[in-house]
Amino acid sequence: MKKTMKASREREKVRALKGLSQLAEIFIRHLYAKGYFKEASFVEDNKLNFGYFENSYGRDFIKFAAYNFGKDHQDIAKWLPGSHLKKVVLFGCASLDKSNVFAAKRLRKFFKIQENTVCSRCMLKDSCKYANKSVWGIGTNNLLLVDVMKVITLYALDLVPAKLTVPDEVKDSINQLLKVVIKLSQPTCQDS
Template identity: 50%
Template sequence: MAFAASRRLSAAAAAPKLSSLFTPRPIPNPKPRPLSPESGDDPRRRKARPRSRHPWGEDAAALLRRLHEGRYLPGPYIPDAPHVVSPDAVKAAAERFGNDHQVVAKWLSGSDLKKVALFGCPSVERRTVFASKRLRAFFNLPEEKVCSSCKIRSSCQFINQEVPRYDKVILSDTMRILALFVLDAYPEPLQVTAEVKASVRKLLKDTINLSI
């Protein structure tokens, strides 16, 4: 009996304290994950800074008027105030207009279209980038040539990416591009030359006149 009691006392003395059973283990610091090229956190891919817009006066008003008259841009009459219109809404309306008037594309100036294509993308937004790429592909312009001199390439996810070539100018693509120019809705680093502006204005004017 004395021997058994002695064993119980020694076992109790050797038992660990309850507090020691719940002592938190140190958590190792997680290894930082490498950034993928598509990650939005990549410091090399910066978003282009927004800026205040100054639409191209009569050109922007003419586009909005045509879209409004064709019911592509519903709502109040806004051609006199193009600076208050959402560029996204106008891009979508211009695309629908282009889809309905594709036949007009074959009468547009090839030299003016090529100048606009060579300028590059007026936005890094996916649909606009691929619209611009398809226009360049029509003229067999290499992507590397245009992308290498692009002022907003650090914000773009589609640098040098090729697209299939179509045997026609896609008017919905062209209208999306022209709308961004005349609404002055392109990123700040882009400097649109007088020559490109003249081509944009002529293409827009001809498209509107030929669609009536």
């Protein structure tokens, strides 16, 4: 197990953690307000300290919170702008981690995008065990918000491999998707 984890870390060197974007901070505050940080050991006196997110453990907690958010708010998925989502999944996978690769593959399957179309031009294909492989089963006929969150959260937190250069138009689509997710999960007057 240790050998596998070490090989995975060596294969997928993530760029040094940068400061969070303004939109990422807004999203984190949104997750916090929705109660997704209530189990976090680093939240003291009900105050969110962004300094904690400067390390990989803090960023991993954000990913965990975002995935749980996706599971709890599946109804948002049907309102996401397909053009932005399609642009993101056409770019490729944000990580070589099996869970994240399969989330991106399920999204491509939903949009009926051939794997070789994406994998053939991917910057990570030489290190990927799942290149040109399709997924079957659960989630391939439905757009799952948890899969969307797995993909866009990695990009939003800049937790992608160092050799992956994300074009500005893909970053813009990620930002647009994140804004829509935040907006659609806000309480409305009818919810009160």
